[in-house]
Amino acid sequence: MESLIGLVNKIQRACTVLGDHGGEGMSLWEALPSVAVVGGQSSGKSSVLESVVGRDFLPRGSGIVTRRPLVLQLHKVEGGSEYAEFLHAPRKRFSDFAAVRQEISDETDRVTGKSKQISNHPIQLSIYSPNVVNLTLIDLPGLTKVAVEGQPETIVQDIEHMVRSYVEKPNCIILAISPANQDIATSDAIKLAREVDPSGERTFGVLTKLDLMDKGTSAIDVLEGRSYRLQHPWVGIVNRSQADINKNVDMIAARRKEQEYFESSPEYGHLAHKMGSEYLAKLLSEHLEIVIRQRIPSIIALINKTIDELNAELDRIGRPIGTDGGAQLYTILDMCRAFDRVFREHLDGGRAGGHKIYGVFDHQLPAALKKLPLDRHLSPSNVKRVVTEADGYQPHLIAPEQGYRRLIDGSLGYFKGPAEACVDAVHIVLKELVRKSLIETQELKRFPTLQSDIAAASNEALEKFRDESRKTVIRLVDQESSYLTVEFFRKLQNEPDKTQEKNPDKNPNPQAPNAERYTEVHFRRIGSNVSGYINMVCETLRSSIPKAVVHCQVREARRSLLNHFYAQIGRKEKEQLGKMLDEDPSLMEKRETLAKRLELYKSARDDIDAVAWK
Ligand code: GDP
């Protein structure tokens, strides 16, 4: 039995550590039973708790002393000395219970201020002692009827609301404290308990101050359940009076005195074995065990549900990665491959973006070629200038060989611009695809450092491919200058002179070619010949430049974008690899919290599993 309740204490404690005060939604906290003390102000709630515990430690006095819920966990330990521990000050052991009382009151003030305000936030206190049974008890502020000086008007409802929030939970066992020197019909405790637990199956009626009853009156009708019937038997209690407290009557003596009171009482003597604080503690403990046993299946179901949720969340944000070099390298390569896959999908199709490269070849390049200032370069006046310059002091005799070469070289020079622009345009498209792919690679999201490392490596590789591509397309153009297509000019010689036919007026003497050698018609014909040749070359380049660009940039990017990067990480030390896998600190923190929660729930499940079959 004690293992069972000890277990409950453990789980409840875990829940409180996790910030799980039974706020919103169904929580583990709510699935577990607890015992709350309810009653009017000064009805003896704190005194009952103290005598169940067997220790003086709760702040007492007149007026509103208990202003925050106190969650009190009793842990029975075998032998050793007694001590208390607060959740808000872990590892600080209190063996002086007067100091515990002081700490409760200080901690109350810390949250509520020194006013008579109240707070819903519980103080959690554990007591380890050989003299207690395992129990979780909750001390609550007393129900009042009017707001006293210094309290807000709403205090009466505020307290009732807070108390209700604890006792209305179906797993809360209610210790309804009523003073025997008041009519039971006026008991605030019974009134509230009846509201939240109409069947009375989780309400224990406790009658205090039996010793303070008027002479000649008796509580026997209440104690035997005739005045107000409850599912469970009433328990009568005699706590220490204020005078006893002032005289520092200790708890052991008080219990002995209480027992003597019942044993020697003419009215209650026959009930002595079912009265008093010790009996109340035993009764509660037995009841808790029954309730917990009933709840084990639903508690396990709740824990399993939470474990599933935590696992799903951990999967979503990514599991922790191994800390050894091999695991790190594996993770990095895995991420790189995932990124590479996305990047290829962009190029090959499946994801948008690759078509933009074709756009460069199909629109941008032809448009740029069309805009070249060839007409100006091959205008009769410029042709004349170039040819004359090439001739030097000796004008050409038949055909201006040098002039043709210069005009062709000059024209070809214009092609370098569009060729390089094509390379650059494709470079920009590829860079954009890298950027998109990095964003779209889900796995990489958690590793911003690795993400930027891959970005840098990819861009560096793309730049290298671009440089190679530039060299190649310039070479294509240069090749055209190095060796001209002779056939083109041979064919020209055999063709009739179209220029002449078109401009008969300007050539009054078609029969005299030598005479027209230095006329505008002559230079116009040269220009037109060169233009014909350049058009032919332009056609060739329009298809060979894209081929070179794809070969040097697109194909390489697809094939070996991260090759250099792979070689680099292969040489890296474990420490450097770890740095690359640096995650967003908030994400790491979140994962750690989740993992911790998961562990707690798992160990709670193991514990419960272990006792469920006992
Ligand atoms: P709470 O406000 O409900 O927590 O009540 P306390 O436990 O602080 O008790 C209020 C006052 O009533 C204190 O002075 C106690 O000594 C006194 N008191 C409580 N129970 C008894 C009892 O059974 N007999 C006597 N004589 N005094 C009691």
Ligand code: MG
């Ligand atoms: Mg109190």
